[in-house]
Amino acid sequence: MRLSVGTTASDQDETEQFGEWLLKVGDGLKVNMDGNMESQLDLYGPELLNSINCSGLPPHKLILKVGVSVMLLRNIDQSSVLCNGTRLQVRKLGNHVIECEVLTGNNVGHIALIPKMNMVPTNETVPVRF
Structure with missing residues (x-):
């Protein structure tokens, strides 16, 4: 138009x-x-796309361990202060959720549950799962 x-x-x-x-x-x-x-x-096959390692793009496979410190790269829940830049410590790793303790901000010590999610494109022409 x-x-x-x-x-x-x-x-x-x-x-x-x-x-x-x-x-x-x-x-x-x-x-x-x-x-x-x-x-x-x-x-571009999935193997090539999964091997891309550049600044600003998280790795294809994120490996976490209990006790490791992580930082959120996306706003998940602003009301619970789970925003970009929030530092967390992994407490438990479940099949579908990651339990973390907030290390910075107003909610220090607060327990946050972060869901694990597959990034699947909605466009059917993209043959790669993220």
Whole structure:
């Protein structure tokens, strides 16, 4: 809709093509110079994606032990002060939950339960589980 604002009838075809191109890019598809579409997802297997180790991206497999200190990287529950940067100490490791003790902030000594969750993309074209 934003593309159609202020355009003339002669620009309408070019605007529609550009809009379609934007939607395809948003779906994770790449446009070759000749206009053919191909999915880039088939080029990268799970082994390659799991081996990526860079700044700002947590490791593929997080290994925790009882007694280790951890820091939250995401806001989980702001009302319980489980926010980005909160330091915790792992007390127990369950199958579906991690029991931690808060080490910083107003809730020092408070016990927090952090659920373990698989990161599964909602887009069916992504063949990798995170």
